[in-house]
Amino acid sequence: MNRMFTIFMATLKRNSRDRGSLLQMLLLPIVIIFILGNALHSSFTYDEISPTNVGVLNLDQGEIGGYFNSFIESDELQDLVTVTVVESKEEGMEQLKRGEFLALIELDANFTQRVYSGEKVAIDFRYRPENPLRVSIVEHVIESFTEQANLTQVLLTMGATENLAHSSQDMIKDYPVAASEIMPGAMDYYAVTMLMMIIMYGAMYSAFGMGESYLAAIGNRIKSTPVRAAEHYGGLVLGNVATVYFQGLILLAFTKYVYGVNWGDNLPLILIIMFVITCVSIGLGAMIVMVTKDSTLSSGILNVIIPVFTFVAGGYINLSFPGKLSWLQYISPNYLAQTAVFNTIYGGPTQQTMLTLGGLILFVISTFTVAMMAQRRTAR
């Protein structure tokens, strides 16, 4: 462990003395965020969100099923959702796949019965992932109703007998779904995307650092000391992860306190996402340099794929790929991390946040596995 710490500290010290890289990693994004944030300010000004198309399959013939129909089609929700009633699950799924609506809401036949029997209920909800913001609106609407249903169940348990119907306005009053509060401005948007881009560029530390300290003459010299391979590798990886993560923290703090960027209320989760994407970045750099055995070639490859990842993720221009091409964004670690961060800041679907985090962790495992395999192959 002591030897791993020695390598870790040396890596950190060397990286901190690399002024050129530090300037590139810190100053560049600060300037870009400022320029893009101001230049594209108008593109991120939302006066109004157009209603989101949802499909509704209400199989519940009971009292609460009736309330749901009234709720979802109420005047108060007309600005948020446009409802298409479907007759069967198959029909609904088919329309969802075709993109005719963004989400399919389903109330099962026993919904009312389950509420009155004291069971805690939830409404089944399927969605297309390409627009997390709209998905979060639909999710809030459903949560409004199910919370009311569960409240009904509690009141019944307590012996209440009065009419349980509430106005839909009452139901949504606790959920701030105004556009200005749930959508990022240009500065907020680019602070996130540029942070992800710059963390991904941290892969360069890995490509050059691992190339020099693991594969080249110094690496061989270290291997000829009593250091174990895992200590050697671990020290370098952790040193680079710490360097890039620390740079990410500086950027986050700068954008938060100087540019006033909204990083939301759940900062611990944002920091976890940042840590995971940092591991992705270092793992990617390590994998490429271990496979190519050439730091310069690795740097060239990274200089191609990182801008591609950033572009696909909408890092430069906010974009989403239509229909069948939407999967393209999921190959970009930037997109996964951005989605997780935006969901965390703006209250997007928690399930999607966890899925994207899981995708990133899978990415980390894959890159380090390939890197280790390539390293073992070269040790001959």
Add this chain to the structure above:
Amino acid sequence: MLLEIRGLVKRFGDVVAVDHVNLEVQEGEIFGLLGPNGAGKTTILNMLMGLSRIDDGEIIVFGKDIARQAAVVKGNIGIVPQELAIYEDLTAWENVAFFGKLYGLRGSELTKRVGEALEFAGLSDKAKDFPRKFSGGMKRRLNIACAVVHRPKLLVMDEPTVGIDPQSRNHIMGAVKEIHRQGTTILYTSHYMEEVEEICTQIVIMDQGRVIARGTKEELTELVSTENRLVLELSAANFTIVDEIKKISGVKECAIEDKVLTVLTTKNNHIISKMIDEITATGTEVYSLNVQKPTLESVFLTLTGRTLRD
């Protein structure tokens, strides 16, 4: 026995880089591994340092098998690699301390040893400087300081003088002798036969992955001492005498370039007087005569038909 290599084999595809090599290094020796580039010297060192897998055979260091107890063995070996293996963005002190820590040194012991290693390398006054400001020779000396900071029992030096000026080379030669004087056994590889002749107490000559000769310098040169190489400086370039000299019994080769006549003969002093008679008979004067003693270069030439730098 400090180091014992038995039946060592290393293959790269169809190429046998090290072919059943046996070596024994006694404690206190400066053991020279001499051979041209590609002879297999560095490949042996790579296997010794655990950088390359052993295909066959074994390496025993301090009585321990390197393949099974690498960590224990490595702790007592210092490596001076052929390529510079120092960080340009760590100071001289930090470089030496870094490797000292990897060898397990800590606290005041580390501080003391780093200071000693830098002093030994003549870099005490450059301790806080970055190697990027150093000359090639200074970097080479720092390279050595990093290898001796933990006072290894065995110091492996792989061509430590490649690409440096004569002054730095002399400094390094002096350093090697000093390390040896302090009791460290040294395994020294080079393709510069002058260096090996100057410092090594035991020498192995390698070629194409095989050991072709071994012994002390005297023992090795004795192998080719059945011949004399005579170099004569003449008053004029007389090409007609070459054929006459070749007719003398015992002359193996004869060639003239400008006014210098080079003759390879069997060890027979009568040949010299006959040769001088033949030359003076043509009216050419002999200004000087030099009987060259065999060197490791000539040993290698005799054994392989090639020079070390071929």
